[in-house]
Amino acid sequence: MTEIVSGNVNPHISPHMEIWEWQIPAYLFLGGLVAGLMVLNGIWRLQGKQLEGQSVLRLGAIFAPVLLSLGMLFLFLDLTYKVHVFRFYTAFKPASPMSWGAWILLLVYPVQILALALPGGIDRFGWKLEFLNPLWERIKGITAKFEKQIAWISIASGSGLGIYTGILLSVNAARPIWNSSILGPLFLVSGLSAGAAFALLLNPSNKEERKLVRLDTAFLAGELILLILFVIGHLSGVQANRESLELIMGGGFTAPFWGFVVGLGILLPLWLEVRELTHKPTPFWIAPVFVLAGGLALRFVFVFAGQAG
Amino acid sequence: MARYGMVIDTKRCVGCHACVISCFVENQIPDGYTRSWITEITQGEFPKLRTEIFSERCNHCENAPCVSVCPTGASWIDEETGIVNINTKLCTGCKACMAACPYDARFVNPKGYADKCSFCEHRTRKGLASACATTCPTSAITFGDLDNPASELHKKLAGRQVVTRKPEKGTKPKIFYLK
Numbered sequence: 001m002t003e004i005v006s007g008n009v010n011p012h013i014s015p016h017m018e019i020w021e022w023q024i025p026a027y028l029f030l031g032g033l034v035a036g037l038m039v040l041n042g043i044w045r046l047q048g049k050q051l052e053g054q055s056v057l058r059l060g061a062i063f064a065p066v067l068l069s070l071g072m073l074f075l076f077l078d079l080t081y082k083v084h085v086f087r088f089y090t091a092f093k094p095a096s097p098m099s100w101g102a103w104i105l106l107l108v109y110p111v112q113i114l115a116l117a118l119p120g121g122i123d124r125f126g127w128k129l130e131f132l133n134p135l136w137e138r139i140k141g142i143t144a145k146f147e148k149q150i151a152w153i154s155i156a157s158g159s160g161l162g163i164y165t166g167i168l169l170s171v172n173a174a175r176p177i178w179n180s181s182i183l184g185p186l187f188l189v190s191g192l193s194a195g196a197a198f199a200l201l202l203n204p205s206n207k208e209e210r211k212l213v214r215l216d217t218a219f220l221a222g223e224l225i226l227l228i229l230f231v232i233g234h235l236s237g238v239q240a241n242r243e244s245l246e247l248i249m250g251g252g253f254t255a256p257f258w259g260f261v262v263g264l265g266i267l268l269p270l271w272l273e274v275r276e277l278t279h280k281p282t283p284f285w286i287a288p289v290f291v292l293a294g295g296l297a298l299r300f301v302f303v304f305a306g307q308a309g
Numbered sequence: 310m311a312r313y314g315m316v317i318d319t320k321r322c323v324g325c326h327a328c329v330i331s332c333f334v335e336n337q338i339p340d341g342y343t344r345s346w347i348t349e350i351t352q353g354e355f356p357k358l359r360t361e362i363f364s365e366r367c368n369h370c371e372n373a374p375c376v377s378v379c380p381t382g383a384s385w386i387d388e389e390t391g392i393v394n395i396n397t398k399l400c401t402g403c404k405a406c407m408a409a410c411p412y413d414a415r416f417v418n419p420k421g422y423a424d425k426c427s428f429c430e431h432r433t434r435k436g437l438a439s440a441c442a443t444t445c446p447t448s449a450i451t452f453g454d455l456d457n458p459a460s461e462l463h464k465k466l467a468g469r470q471v472v473t474r475k476p477e478k479g480t481k482p483k484i485f486y487l488k
Contacts, residue, residue: 001354007329007346008365010416017413019404080402081421087381087399098405099380171378173478174411238477307408 017307023078025299028165029194030071031105032187032295035165036195037064038108038158040215041115045151053205055212057120060199065112072105097167104164108157114150117143162188175306176244180233183302186226193219194295197269197288209284213273216291220270227262244309253305261301265294312391313428314455314483315442316465317363321449324349324362328441328450332366335429335440339419344426345441364441364450367414367426368474368482369393375406375415383423391455391483392430397422411478428452455483 008014037060044056079085088102116122117139125132143150166187169178196216204212234241248257269287276282324347332338332345345366353359373393376384383399384406386392400422407415407423418424429439433452437443442452453462470488473481 001352003351005349007326007348008343008413009346010342013407013413013416017407019407078403080404080417081400084399084401087383087401091380091382093380093382095377096380096405098378098403102380172374172408174374174409240477
């Protein structure tokens with residue numbers, strides 16, 4: 001028997017860590033979703049404009065900066081020294097994933113604006129934004145010459161955004177359940193899946209819908225494989241990693257992980273999407289809603305389990 | 310140039326909390342928070358029990374994960390002293406350092422910035438020992454320069470079994486515990 005009594009009474013540290021609350025998983029989800037929208041946008045462009053419809057290239061591209069700003073607001077709410085927020089941009093620390101993240105977030109905004117200025121994005125501003133149109137015409141004149149390059153930059157910076165949201169957690173050897181480099185690709189693929197699911201809810205054309213569903217089945221299958229690899233990696237890892245798996249294998253996060261993340265967030269929508277692809281009648285909106293909820297649940301389970309263990 | 314460290318003799322520590330209290334006073338720690346604390350580990354089966362008591366705080370790791378994850382450079386290692394320091398002017402309160410610390414040695418000061426043991430830098434720079442080491446009534450805590458072979462630290466280390474906290478994390482702590 002071993003009994004440990006610690007006199008560390010600091011709030012949010014003891015009896016267990018609760019430094020990152022809902023703001024962080026909510027941001028990680030939105031960051032992943034926006035990463036997914038950016039990568040899809042790039043793929044759509046590289047494949048030419050044969051895909052009619054405005055789900056990814058127009059509405060998805062408009063929502064991307066809006067959702068990212070909401071995510072960054074959550075990040076800001078999490079800071080305990082808010083007036084120092086500008087300090088993220090007076091340094092670049094290559095060893096710090098959060099520093100990478102801060103700069104990536106700054107980089108993706110202009111990329112998103114360039115993508116919006118491409119054909120299929122925003123052609124003209126209406127309403128009270130008409131004064132922007134002369135400037136917009138000039139931006140469009142430049143971007144039209146670099147469509148392929150912008151597509152690639154969109155894919156690269158979107159992937160960077162998606163991967164970093166996982167690496168942010170995985171570098172912390174102090175929190176064994178996070179300590180797996182699988183978390184980078186896992187959060188990216190989950191973000192790609194969330195991006196496709198979100199685009200499916202933006203009234204895609206039939207052709208676009210079919211392509212999104214096909215891609216999303218691949219993303220969900222990929223996410224499932226990465227989750228299995230994560231579990232295997234931890235089972236065969238050092239003692240602390242093996243023990244931390246208890247959290248999702250009998251411990252307090254077992255039901256949310258296997259029920260919400262894997263069952264309702266991956267397996268159910270995967271089954272529904274395969275039904276849809278095999279032309280069985282399936283309401284189109286159920287799978288994407290569960291994919292989005294599952295992606296959010298994945299971040300909540302990981303962020304909280306890491307702090308509990 | 311120095312490399313400050315600490316030796317804590319678990320056989321001498323009686324868990325009186327004098328180190329914790331002297332740290333409160335010396336560093337004016339806000340109510341309800343603490344930079345150092347006492348840990349008791351009891352092992353065995355009744356009646357054959359064995360309790361180990363020791364004082365804990367930031368380990369001022371040579372390979373400090375709190376420093377590498379800090380996005381702004383607010384957490385840094387002072388090359389002159391080896392002290393893991395916090396520049397509160399740079400701290401955003403993002404709590405990355407708290408997630409990274411295997412020892413849970415950090416907390417958010419009510420003013421908003423990350424806070425932890427400073428090895429009483431204001432004292433140790435003048436050649437004094439840390440408040441906790443000075444106060445300890447059983448001389449369980451010894452503060453000194455690890456680079457100085459003639460220091461009291463090295464005398465304490467000689468001939469004893471020495472461990473660090475969570476060596477498997479690879480952080481190279483500079484607080485050494487005598488078993």
